[in-house]
Amino acid sequence: MTPPDNTSHRPVLLRETIAALDLKPGLNVVDGTVGAGGHSAEILKRILPGGKLIGLDRDDSMLQRARTRLAPLAPEAFELLQASYADLETLLPELGLTTVDRLLVDLGLSSDQLADRERGFGFATQGSLDMRFDTSRGKPVHEWLNRADIAEITTVLTEFGEEPQAARIAQAITEQRRVRPILRVSDLVALIEQACSSPGRRAEKSHPATRTFQALRIFINAELEHLKRFMTETAPACLKAGGILAVITFHSLEDRLVKQALADRAVWEISSKKPLIASPLEIKMNPRSRSAKLRIGIRAKPEIDHISGTI
């Protein structure tokens, strides 16, 4: 699918996700990471008439893109809110709902955010090192980077980036900031390239800054905390019995968390044994899909406590 004019993002595993969600007219569906609305547009077409789509994103600029894409399809049938998918349980009553029929989260960030020069997500851009999805909360990542000690930086790069050179990069960061603060993407990229360029080291397939940028983004947005809360509390509470959850992950830290949560048979009646992955053709057309994994869960009926009669 070619993206429309206002986005460069191609939704991953689109056909597989739509098939797994088993959509029908009249269903209430939450796209917890609406992004530029790629998955949502296809969802919306299938739940009309009578259905409702709720799209969430922490990034207001992505909601604007989604609105432009979805409004021509059915202006009355969707609602977009700036919020984390982890907070869905508190949002549903405000929307007049207690549970929904389908839930989707497509994790990580979109190609639009990665390419945005001002956001600091991409190491090929020139902007300020911000990296927050929601720029109205918290502080840009450069504030932490210029203050944290070597051990803290090493831990973040190791835990969230699985970066083998974490200690070396952390050392270079603390040395560099004694000269001048690290404020821009280019400052950080230059020092990582230098720290990782010792003679005799084998050239890696990916850019040496890839893992550091992933780690800092996950850390500053507390991504794994949001995901864990969503998988263990929010999704079980918000999905109807028999409702379907679809989760698309992009790295092993996310996928491990999702897999573990879906293994709870008291909550998930059925879940994917193996994740679905992109076809060679999709990977060729959209290299971002290379690491994508789609897992599905079907919400079990809550067990009835026969003694007290409560659920």
Ligand SMILES: C[S@@+](CC[C@H](N)C(=O)[O-])C[C@H]1O[C@@H](n2cnc3c(N)ncnc32)[C@H](O)[C@@H]1O
């Ligand atoms: C991979 S993109 C989604 C793309 C979308 N499926 C599409 O086809 O256009 C991920 C989106 O999730 C958003 N996001 C990340 N963490 C979030 C969270 N905890 N709650 C809501 N949105 C989040 C990002 O801002 C980004 O727009």
